[in-house]
């Protein structure tokens with residue numbers, strides 16, 4: 001082979017050189033592009049993970065350096081690879097956390113009122129990105145908090161409001177406001193929780209510890225929580241995570257049951273309180289109904305009760321927990337009972353006194369009634385005596401006056417016949433004179449008996465005075481009356497009067513008149529007396545009717 005190159009060979013070498021140069025040029029451009037891309041990727045990936053960031057910085061610095069250290073780059077790439085592997089592991093952890101959250105939500109029987117909210121959070125958890133995880137965790141914690149402490153929510157306010165008087169809504173507001181402040185302070189805690197969580201990396205341990213920290217546990221459950229916390233702190237094996245989640249879920253359920261039991265006890269206590277207050281009110285109402293004289297006492301008691309209720313309400317509003325409320329209510333109720341007992345004692349005394357007074361008054365009333373009856377009877381007897389003629393025992397002139405008035409009114413109303421008869425014993429003065437006044441009295445008594453025996457039940461006969469008698473025949477005409485009078489007259493005539501074995505002839509004469517339209521009592525009496533005068537004039541032992 002000759003040392004001199006042929007032109008053809010030279011041209012080929014040149015061509016190859018040009019192509020190689022071009023290829024190198026392209027590779028350099030490609031390398032620059034890769035460097036730039038790598039640098040940008042490193043910049044973009046910065047912040048994804050704190051462990052990755054320093055390696056990315058080193059890589060970018062190295063890429064920007066004029067002299068590159070291949071070994072250094074290889075080391076950086078190894079570190080980046082390790083960091084990315086660690087990131088993947090963390091990512092897997094986070095998705096485990098989501099699964100844990102969902103498992104927790106599913107395991108606990110949440111109150112109906114929270115069920116929907118938990119379902120929403122559950123859906124969000126399923127679709128969540130890493131950046132949303134802390135937010136979801138906090139929401140789950142908040143819902144757990146609300147679910148296990150129902151007395152701090154609206155339910156408690158509603159619960160209270162049914163026992164507090166409506167007019168006290170202002171006071172009730174203050175109670176609500178106070179609770180809102182409490183809720184606000186809870187939110188501050190939540191904000192703090194979010195802030196902290198955002199800076200932390202989540203692991204199942206952190207999640208479970210955070211959940212336990214956020215549960216406000218009663219004493220009887222706190223020891224269980226401490227055990228769990230210690231177990232978590234010491235590190236959980238993968239198979240222990242699910243078991244721990246179940247334990248926390250049970251704890252939450254127990255806490256919820258405990259809160260419900262307390263709520264029920266609280267409800268029962270307030271129901272009993274309401275019954276007692278209702279009973280008091282009923283008692284007060286009955287007291288008023290039973291004894292109006294106790295109005296002032298009742299008014300005072302009502303004032304005391306109202307005052308106690310106001311104090312009670314103030315105390316309840318100021319109380320911080322159920323035990324204090326219970327204690328305050330018990331004290332106030334005791335005070336209220338004392339007031340009621342005092343009132344009842346006073347009321348009993350008042351009632352006993354009233355009963356005594358009523359018994360005394362009743363006795364006095366009975367005595368008075370008895371006395372009044374006796375008096376009425378005596379008056380009646382006296383009146384009867386006053387109406388009777390003492391000698392003959394028949395009605396006297398006073399009785400005649402009254403009966404005349406009554407019969408006259410009846411006649412005026414019904415216009416039925418009413419006849420008057422005026423009797424006079426014939427020659428009575430001679431009887432007295434001849435046989436003595438006593439004999440004359442016997443004659444008068446005998447004639448009175450004849451009058452009485454001869455007249456009907458409806459008829460009336462009275463001694464007018466001396467030896468004069470006046471009779472009334474209701475519903476008897478003048479003619480009928482004359483007939484009846486003559487019968488009486490004959491009876492008298494036929495009666496045997498004797499004195500010392502000597503027969504004493506006794507006769508009587510009568511004049512009759514009947515009531516006519518426009519008559520007064522005096523008119524009729526005058527006409528009857530005039531008829532008597534006529535009978536006397538005709539020889540006595542005679543009955544005459546009025547002449548019209």
Ligand SMILES: Nc1nc2c(ncn2[C@@H]2O[C@H](COP(=O)(O)OP(=O)(O)OP(=O)(O)O)[C@@H](O)[C@H]2O)c(=O)[nH]1
Nearest residue numbers: 424425426427428429430432437438440441466467
């Ligand atoms: N025994 C007795 N006599 C009385 C009583 N009241 C009145 N007399 C008498 O009755 C008598 C009445 O007499 P007179 O009025 O004159 O009438 P008379 O003698 O009946 O004569 P005539 O009426 O015309 O038939 C008097 O002597 C009275 O004293 C009385 O209660 N008892």
